[in-house]
Amino acid sequence: xxxxxxxxxxxxxxAVLELVADKPTTFLLKSGNNGWIEDLLPxxxxxxxxxxxxxxxxxxxxxxxxxxxxxxxxPGRIKSGLWTESLADRRDLNLEAIAIxxxxxxxxxxxxxxxxxxxxxxxxxxxxxxxxxxxxxxxQHEYLHTRLLSILSKPKNAAEALAPLSSAIENAGFAVIILxxxxxxxxxNSAVIELFExxxxxxxxxxxxxxxxxxxxxxxxxxxxxxxxxxxSWSGELCWINPPHTLKWLKTAIYPVKSEPHGIKNWVIxxxxxxxxxxxxxxxxxxxxxxxxxxxxxxxxxxxxxxxRISQQRSFFLLYIDINEFRHLNEFYGHEEGDKxxxxxxxxxQSALKKDDFIARVGGDxxxxxxxxxxxxPPCRQVTNRLLNLVEKPFISAQSNSYNVTLSIGxxxxxxxxxxxxxxxxxxxxxxxxxRRNRQSTVQFYSHEMKEASRRRIQMEVELRHAIxxxxxxLHLQPILDLEDRxxxxxxxxxxxxxxxxxxxxxxxxxxxxEQSELIVALGRWVFEKTCSYSRQLQDNGTPLKISFNLSPVxxxxxxxxxxxxSTIDKWQVDASLLELEITEGVLVDDYAKVLxxxxxxxxxxxxxxxxxxxxxxxxxxxxxNLPLDHVKIDRSFVQDIVTDDNDxxxxxxxxxxxxxxxxxxxxxxxxxxxxxxxxxxxxxxxAQGYLFSRPVPYEQLRSLL
Amino acid sequence: xxxKKICLLGAxxxxxxxxxxxxxxxxxxxKYLTTxxxxxxxxxxxxxxxxxxxxxxxxxxxxxYHMFQEKYLRGASAYIIVVDQTRSPSLxxxxxxxxxxxxxxxxxxxxxxxxxDLTENWHWGEKELNDYKSLFDLSYHTSAKTGDNVETMxxxxxxxxxxxxxx
Numbered sequence: 001x002x003x004x005x006x007x008x009x010x011x012x013x014x015a016v017l018e019l020v021a022d023k024p025t026t027f028l029l030k031s032g033n034n035g036w037i038e039d040l041l042p043x044x045x046x047x048x049x050x051x052x053x054x055x056x057x058x059x060x061x062x063x064x065x066x067x068x069x070x071x072x073x074x075p076g077r078i079k080s081g082l083w084t085e086s087l088a089d090r091r092d093l094n095l096e097a098i099a100i101x102x103x104x105x106x107x108x109x110x111x112x113x114x115x116x117x118x119x120x121x122x123x124x125x126x127x128x129x130x131x132x133x134x135x136x137x138x139x140q141h142e143y144l145h146t147r148l149l150s151i152l153s154k155p156k157n158a159a160e161a162l163a164p165l166s167s168a169i170e171n172a173g174f175a176v177i178i179l180x181x182x183x184x185x186x187x188x189n190s191a192v193i194e195l196f197e198x199x200x201x202x203x204x205x206x207x208x209x210x211x212x213x214x215x216x217x218x219x220x221x222x223x224x225x226x227x228x229x230x231x232x233s234w235s236g237e238l239c240w241i242n243p244p245h246t247l248k249w250l251k252t253a254i255y256p257v258k259s260e261p262h263g264i265k266n267w268v269i270x271x272x273x274x275x276x277x278x279x280x281x282x283x284x285x286x287x288x289x290x291x292x293x294x295x296x297x298x299x300x301x302x303x304x305x306x307x308x309r310i311s312q313q314r315s316f317f318l319l320y321i322d323i324n325e326f327r328h329l330n331e332f333y334g335h336e337e338g339d340k341x342x343x344x345x346x347x348x349x350q351s352a353l354k355k356d357d358f359i360a361r362v363g364g365d366x367x368x369x370x371x372x373x374x375x376x377x378p379p380c381r382q383v384t385n386r387l388l389n390l391v392e393k394p395f396i397s398a399q400s401n402s403y404n405v406t407l408s409i410g411x412x413x414x415x416x417x418x419x420x421x422x423x424x425x426x427x428x429x430x431x432x433x434x435x436r437r438n439r440q441s442t443v444q445f446y447s448h449e450m451k452e453a454s455r456r457r458i459q460m461e462v463e464l465r466h467a468i469x470x471x472x473x474x475l476h477l478q479p480i481l482d483l484e485d486r487x488x489x490x491x492x493x494x495x496x497x498x499x500x501x502x503x504x505x506x507x508x509x510x511x512x513x514x515e516q517s518e519l520i521v522a523l524g525r526w527v528f529e530k531t532c533s534y535s536r537q538l539q540d541n542g543t544p545l546k547i548s549f550n551l552s553p554v555x556x557x558x559x560x561x562x563x564x565x566x567s568t569i570d571k572w573q574v575d576a577s578l579l580e581l582e583i584t585e586g587v588l589v590d591d592y593a594k595v596l597x598x599x600x601x602x603x604x605x606x607x608x609x610x611x612x613x614x615x616x617x618x619x620x621x622x623x624x625x626n627l628p629l630d631h632v633k634i635d636r637s638f639v640q641d642i643v644t645d646d647n648d649x650x651x652x653x654x655x656x657x658x659x660x661x662x663x664x665x666x667x668x669x670x671x672x673x674x675x676x677x678x679x680x681x682x683x684x685x686x687x688a689q690g691y692l693f694s695r696p697v698p699y700e701q702l703r704s705l706l
Numbered sequence: 707x708x709x710k711k712i713c714l715l716g717a718x719x720x721x722x723x724x725x726x727x728x729x730x731x732x733x734x735x736x737k738y739l740t741t742x743x744x745x746x747x748x749x750x751x752x753x754x755x756x757x758x759x760x761x762x763x764x765x766x767x768x769x770x771y772h773m774f775q776e777k778y779l780r781g782a783s784a785y786i787i788v789v790d791q792t793r794s795p796s797l798x799x800x801x802x803x804x805x806x807x808x809x810x811x812x813x814x815x816x817x818x819x820x821x822x823d824l825t826e827n828w829h830w831g832e833k834e835l836n837d838y839k840s841l842f843d844l845s846y847h848t849s850a851k852t853g854d855n856v857e858t859m860x861x862x863x864x865x866x867x868x869x870x871x872x873x
Binding site for chain 2: 054057058061064065081082083084085086094117120121124125127128129131132135136139295336
């Protein structure tokens with residue numbers, strides 16, 4: 001047995017004690033003659049049993065765990081974890097105990113773990129300092145961000161609106177820049193002036209902080225054009241190098257402040273000098289490459305790896321992953337929950353990858369993955385399918401609510417699609433952007449057609465913004481007829497874009513773009529305002545007619561929607577019962593409780609409500625029964641083949657019967673032939689619209705039809 | 707003499723060690739030194755003529771580098787969740803630990819909202835904070851730096867523990 005003790009203590013700074021009684025607190029010292037052992041256990045002896053008691057509470061407590069090992073029949077061991085004992089002379093001992101059962105011996109090894117302790121403390125000290133600094137920074141950013149955005153979105157000019165916050169902006173511990181929609185500075189606080197102060201004795205005019213930061217973004221972000229063209233937000237790190245003395249790491253976040261009619265009212269930029277944090281990071285090489293939150297490699301590590309892979313000239317696929325509607329999730333569940341989601345999602349994505357692959361968190365809600373040695377689309381698609389399967393499992397919030405997320409994945413191959421890091425990044429960023437704000441997960445592989453489509457889409461978004469400013473829209477009205485007496489009983493307001501170069505552009509083309517860019521809110525407001533003005537004119541002319549208008553899911557989420565509707569009705573002095581709101585089924589699945597409240601409020605004003613495109617979405621009887629609805633509009637796709645297709649016939653008959661049971665009237669859309677009309681009349685459909693009766697026409701033309 | 711084990715728990719950097727040092731040695735250092743593992747300090751207080759020896763378990767902060775281990779609570783008479791009022795996530799972390807422990811431990815609990823000498827820098831409103839406080843038996847706004855409420859917190863907790871022992 002002496003060999004065991006010698007082995008145990010060989011070259012180690014430890015003491016070996018052996019349990020000598022049934023009571024697991026009485027020991028004999030078997031080995032170890034270092035000074036600290038006597039300091040720690042003054043009564044220890046190799047000949048006289050001694051007790052470990054409550055003067056060493058941590059060790060005493062560990063003996064309870066130790067007993068489970070000692071009383072077992074099989075050999076085993078258990079560790080206590082590190083702890084610190086202060087000796088009488090105030091020296092600290094860093095220790096760890098190990099309980100061992102071996103060859104019928106019950107041993108307690110106490111190890112002086114000063115080296116391990118010092119190592120852990122060195123590593124964790126900088127890691128925790130970083131974490132705390134980061135927490136504080138985020139806290140400040142978040143506070144000011146939330147307040148700034150809420151104040152700026154109010155309809156005042158920025159300088160005036162910001163007056164109540166001016167001291168918070170001025171005294172923020174970080175730089176704040178507020179730009180107007182043309183990216184000209186409105187406010188630059190003292191911290192930003194100080195941050196970019198250049199000690200230059202020459203008489204050159206120094207650039208303003210906003211110029212410097214925009215230049216840095218332009219040169220360091222492949223996403224730059226896309227961010228501004230599509231009014232997106234971005235956060236990440238920039239490096240400002242200004243020889244001979246300046247090298248600063250800047251944690252930067254840019255947010256658009258949206259409003260009508262410009263689309264963009266301001267840009268808010270927050271910048272914190274994180275050079276100190278970077279310096280701390282350098283003390284720990286691993287942390288310098290790690291994202292603080294998810295512990296995945298960060299953007300910096302990602303760029304390095306991507307460059308390395310390209311220099312090796314091995315084929316790979318690059319995936320860029322964006323969480324759809326992350327901002328809404330963040331707003332709905334809170335930022336802490338958003339952080340938890342990022343950590344869990346990062347873990348799930350990582351679990352689907354091979355050891356050789358590489359994943360990093362490259363932006364707020366963006367991840368990038370390098371799939372090695374994949375040359376073509378099919379194997380890459382296998383991986384993306386795996387990733388999407390993993391994400392389908394619901395996420396659980398702290399309040400035990402389960403929710404789902406969907407992803408937009410952009411994919412591009414090297415060297416097949418692009419040969420440089422910047423090009424690749426641009427492509428995958430664009431691919432992912434194309435799928436953004438979808439309700440479904442999407443995977444977009446880079447292609448020339450996609451690039452062209454995406455260019456056209458972004459171009460259309462830019463033109464839409466101009467169109468709103470230049471008032472290029474027209475509101476046409478399509479009559480809705482009572483099928484019994486053929487009278488015009490209503491008209492649906494439909495927006496038309498009269499482009500100065502391309503002529504009339506179909507709503508089918510520009511509405512989806514407007515919805516994705518949230519320009520739909522501005523468009524929707526214009527439509528409603530115009531609808532009210534027409535309603536007023538019809539009333540004044542003695543030919544009052546109900547006009548129905550459409551709201552998309554994005555507009556429904558606009559918190560100002562109800563007050564806008566109410567104030568516009570007041571402004572135009574319109575009889576609200578002459579207005580009808582059309583919503584699609586998609587609106588209902590979004591947030592049922594919220595929508596129900598909104599619809600009740602709208603109904604209370606006197607506005608009637610219809611469900612548009614019925615039959616194409618997710619509607620169920622339960623929805624219809626509980627909502628304050630008046631009409632159901634059967635989608636044109638069912639009406640189209642109503643005369644020839646038995647299925648469509650059956651569906652339309654069922655919808656009419658169901659709606660009538662619920663006391664809802666039925667409107668058929670897209671009626672183009674007499675046969676369709678006759679079938680609908682026979683089936684007791686209440687009213688209809690379509691080219692058979694009239695196309696959507698300008699206001700004056702509608703008046704002549706009345 | 708009555709002996710009571712009290713555990714101090716919470717996110718890293720909230721000031722657990724500093725609160726104990728202030729209470730036991732009346733010392734405060736601005737320099738943050740992270741705790742590794744566990745350190746147990748002792749201090750006796752006199753409550754109504756009776757001596758109570760407090761065994762204060764200072765436990766390494768809870769974060770991604772160190773997961774909290776429930777075994778540290780074994781035999782504890784009370785625990786104090788320490789949070790830092792300049793960092794919101796520290797309160798979330800503290801409440802998470804508290805929620806976990808409530809399932810298996812039925813001992814007095816204290817919420818110490820520390821660093822009260824610094825400007826409050828979190829986004830919790832008064833009502834939210836009161837809701838959180840109501841989850842604990844006692845709560846204090848403490849400053850390990852100025853000593854504000856530190857002695858009071860430990861003494862009142864000791865008094866409560868003493869009362870419970872008598873009952």
